[in-house]
Each structure stands twice: as C-alpha cells, then as structure tokens.
Amino acid sequence: MLRGHAVRSAAFATGLAAVLSVYVVATRNSQEQPKKQIVTAGGPDVGGLPLAAGVRVPLSSAVASVPFPVPRPQAVLASDTSIAGVWVRTSWDPEVLIQYSSGVRVEVWRWPFASSPEDYYRAQIAEGVPGQIVPIRGVNVFVVPRTSEASLGSATMVVQGLIVSIVGDGDFSVEQLQALADSALASAGAA
Numbered sequence: 001m002l003r004g005h006a007v008r009s010a011a012f013a014t015g016l017a018a019v020l021s022v023y024v025v026a027t028r029n030s031q032e033q034p035k036k037q038i039v040t041a042g043g044p045d046v047g048g049l050p051l052a053a054g055v056r057v058p059l060s061s062a063v064a065s066v067p068f069p070v071p072r073p074q075a076v077l078a079s080d081t082s083i084a085g086v087w088v089r090t091s092w093d094p095e096v097l098i099q100y101s102s103g104v105r106v107e108v109w110r111w112p113f114a115s116s117p118e119d120y121y122r123a124q125i126a127e128g129v130p131g132q133i134v135p136i137r138g139v140n141v142f143v144v145p146r147t148s149e150a151s152l153g154s155a156t157m158v159v160q161g162l163i164v165s166i167v168g169d170g171d172f173s174v175e176q177l178q179a180l181a182d183s184a185l186a187s188a189g190a191a
Helices: 005-029 059-065 117-126 174-188
Strands: 083-089 095-100 104-110 132-136 139-144 153-159 162-168
Touching: 059 083, 059 095, 117 132, 117 139, 117 153, 132 174, 139 174, 153 174, 162 174
Parallel strands: none
Antiparallel strands: 083 095, 095 104, 104 162, 132 139, 139 153, 153 162
C-alpha cells in the first residue's frame, strides 16, 4: 500500500516513533502514573509491531484479556468479519489494536488525562492539528482529515472512560471516518 514518497515518510515516521518511544519509556519509568500521548494520525510502532509490547491474538482473546469493553465499528470498511489482525498489550498500559483489511485500524485504551477530551481536542487544534470537534450520538469526536500520504485521517473519541481512536491508513474521507465513529459508538451503546 505504501509507495514512493509514502515509503520514505513511513521510514521517517518509524524513526520518529523510535525516538519518541525511548522518551516515553524513560518518562514512564520516572513517573508513578504512566501517561499515554494520543496519536490521532500516527504510524506503526518501533520494530514493525503495530502495538508496542503487544501480542497478536484472536479478537476473543484480546477482548477477554483487558479490563474494559472494546467498542468497534460494524460497518463496510471495518467489522468483525474484516479483521486482518488483533494485538493486545496487558502490561503497563492495557490496549487493544485491531487492523482491518480495508486499512482502517482501531485502538482502544483508557483515557489517561485529568483534562476533558474536549479541552485536549481544542489544545490540539490550537497547536495546528487540522481537526474539528463533531458531535456524534451525543459524544464529541475529534475528526482529523487526511492531508497527505504521510498524514492519515482519524476519528478519536472518549466513551465510557475509553479512548477509541479510528485511523484510516488510506484515502478515507471525513464522512467515512465519521460513519466509522458512529458505528463504534453504536456498538458501545452510546446515546
């Protein structure tokens, strides 16, 4: 799926992820409560693994091994029938990552910040992230459009104390990302 410029961009993103991962690990080791930076349009983690310290497992094992529900879309672009792979991390910061055959991926973990999701989204916008806050099923969703081959589109929301981040690795429209968010919220039982 990656071609030319996108391959170079992915290599740069992987290198940047390596540097950031070292920083995050060092920071985590020096803090009592580990915190996770939300990446709304990132790439794969260091070492080619889609989820740092993650293990590839069947969906049922991932859902059973984390202490929270795993909301996920049931739509044409991403459903339980189109899963290409599932990874779970049960150590320091439990997380589930689901990769779909369409190029969509969904990541679910606990909201780690004291601030509200909306404050976090507004701070991202103030820092230049070209996103917008869109209400869907009574939940504010932070939707970021794809701006280039190296900048993936995403829809991130906090529901039931969980971050559900939907990232489109491909040319997905804002409308498609919003539809995926709506489907994930429906599976979570949101309004």
